[in-house]
Amino acid sequence: MQTMINLRLKAGSWKALGCLIYFAAGASQAEGLTSAGVSVLEEVVVVGVETDLQDISGSVAILDEEDLDAFDYVDLGKLLSAVPGVYVRGEDGFGLRPNIGIRGAAAERSQKITLMKDGVLITPAPYSAPAAYYVPNVSRIAAVEVLKGPAAIRYGPHTVGGAINFLSPNIPEESVSKLDISAGSYGFQKLQLSTAGSRGSIGYFVDGLSYSSDGFKDLDGGGHTGFERTDIGGKIQYIPADSQREQVLTVSIDIGNERANETYLGLTDADIVQDSNRRYRASQLDRFESEHASIIFNYGVALTDASRINLKAYYTEFDRSWNKLDGFEQGPSLQEVLSSPNLYSLEYYLLTGERDSDSLPTDFLDVTNNDRQYETRGFQAFYERSDQWSSWLIRTQLGVRAHKDQVRRLHSPMSYAMTDGMMVEQYGRDAKVENYAVTDALSSFTSIALSRGALTFEVGARNENIDGRLTNFLVDTKRESNQSITTPSFSFRYQSDLGFSLFGGVHKGFSPAGPGASADAEESINLELGLRAAVNDLDAEIIFFQSDYENLLGRCRVSDQNCTPGDEFNGGNVMTEGVEFSASLSRSVLDGLVATGSVSYTYTDAIFESSFFSNYIAWGIVQKGDQLPYIPEHSGVASLSFESEVWSFGGSVKFQETMREVAGSSPIEDSLHADGFVIFDLTARYTLSSNVELQVVAKNVTNEAPIASHRPFGARPEMPRTLIGRVIYEF
DSSP, rough: OOOBEEEEEEEEEOOOOOOOOBBOOOOOTTTOOOOOOOOOOOTTTOOOTTSSSGGGSSSEEOOOOHHHTTTTOOOHHHHHTTTTEEEEEEESSOOOOOOEEESSSSTTTTSSEEEETTEEEEETTTTTTTOOOOOOGGGGSEEEEEEGGGGGGGGGOSSEEEEEEEEEOOOOOOEEEEEEEEGGGGGEEEEEEEEEEEEETTTEEEEEEEEEOOOOOOEEEEOOOOOHHHHHHHHEOOOOOSSOOOOEEEEEEEEEEEOOHHHHHHHHHHHHOOOOTTTOOOGGTTTEEEEEEEEEEEEEEEEEEEEEEEEEEHHHHEEEEEEEEEEEESSSHHHHHOOOTTTTTHHHHHTSSSOOOOOGGOEEEEEEEEEEEEEEEEEEEEEEEEEEEEEEEEEEEEEEEEEEEEEEEEEEEEEEEETTTTEEEEEEEEOSSEEEEEEEEEEEEEEEEEEETTTEEEEEEEEEEEEEEETTTTTTTTEEEEEEEEEEEEEEEEEOTTTTEEEEEEEEEEEEEOOOOOOEEEEEEEEEEEEEEETTEEEEEEEEEEEEEESEEEEEEEEOSSTTOOOOEEEOOEEEEEEEEEEEEEEEEETTTTEEEEEEEEEEEEOOOSEEEEEEETTSEOOOOOOTTOOOOOEEEEEEEEEOOOOEEEHHHEOOOOOEEEBBBOOOOSSSEEEEEEEEEEEEEEETTTTTTEEEEETTOOOOOOOOOOTSSSSSEEEOOEEEEEEEEEO
């Protein structure tokens, strides 16, 4: 793979191309503004961790630095599972490639939600290839904002479910450096070094992270099953000291890579019961490699005491290569073999290495290198003004974004024979996929909020104009597509003096089809009604939501059978309804000891409203009334902690009900499903001195081994019991 930003990191060399100016919605949302003034110094946030959630018209969850640091998670999925309305399906046990969905939007590679960092789109190609794997390393994130309902309308293109914004650390006024070291089970180790501070008008933050594991799976015959990730980044901030207007200029750069001996190949249900951590010999060549680089320019200025503007320009590059078992050169699919190993015993014993290949293509294993190169660039602008008219406060927001992204795909297969338990190269074959997709998108939004006393009304609209082109080099075809849509929103909030607020709204959601696609874009009408309470030490929220989907959109992956990779399918109408509940309570239980308990829970009912047949493997033959796959009916997290001035101890329980993996209405246990589970984590911290802190974390204490998924190729487990020790040194 070749990358492009002129910074060197291990095997990757990166060369910067110039940034184009890009104006986009998605800068910060400063709630509760008055005509007395606005601030431009937090332009990277959407809501802001200091914002009072009572002041927000819509459902927003914020995971702050304390939440992220509590269990020293490197798995984003474990963090987001604490947010009601969010569904996460893991693939590898470590959370390297989580599948995230929100309120019925499919958790397939996070393709139906908008992912941002500091208000900028971070998916490698959010329009051309929204199913691409990428999430930032959690250890380098200061906070996470999750926006659902009308609150997400500003941050497209994908608004059917919601948006997630990752915040980088703020630059402190005082200089501070931190060394963070962790080590634990299965050879896990994490090393992170950061330094930050300010000198006059200049602020800086530099951070380096490396973490790895030997892997918890055991490859038959021996071999590596672990991974290594490395990330380096930083930002420089300039705030003029003698300017007549408050303003800030920030430049952020991030580069990183990953090397993982990761596979899609799972096990039969019988084998995973015998040894959930086993890996078959046929996966011995599987390896994922990626390199990532991004640069963001941010400028914000207060035009007057009551108005401001923010400009962002960004460029991102992401290259990945995944060499992995894709099946047999000729013969049954891996799904068929692993679901019926007795029927396909000859193929099964080839996968395990217990049988040698004959000199026939039917006995040769197909290992395909899926090589992808992504680029994203753009400019975005955001304007906000707050005015007082009579007894009304009027807040106006305008945003525009010009964006371009692209992906190049080359999937090159190689045939291998299984000989004495080893994969022996035979010959290369013609490419399976060779194409180029590019999208140009111009989006904008506007909103007006009217506040008087305890009541606020807000109306808004988002417009997307999307031009896509797909060139298929294998069959020498070119296809173009154009999508244009305006999606309105309305929300309200009533806040009482007693600490309660009632809020609700409706918005039209949208998830675009890919460039050159014949399928229609996915659309939805989303409703929500919620009640918040902040009384004494109690914070609680309950939300009823409903999402009425039209033209549900599914995408064929390389690992799916009976479809061409990249093809898109419409699945008719779907109705999703549910309840989200969260609450937290802190109390002083003894002198100097504080107890904190919290719970989050989601109930979801997602039903197809029409009957149809689809080549998309997760749907198949669908009858009206069938439940959607990969959406658990019940899920949630409960936690309890005790904290004194020098030590703390806490536990967290994550639970999820059995989940369908194919559409259906028969009992879940009678069809393909992922296991329900209850997973218990523990953590303890001790402050050794003013600058040294110790932590011990035990994950999956009871060593549960549920099947996380059967897709794409067989049953794969959650991570087993893990023990990690950590030392944090500030200087």
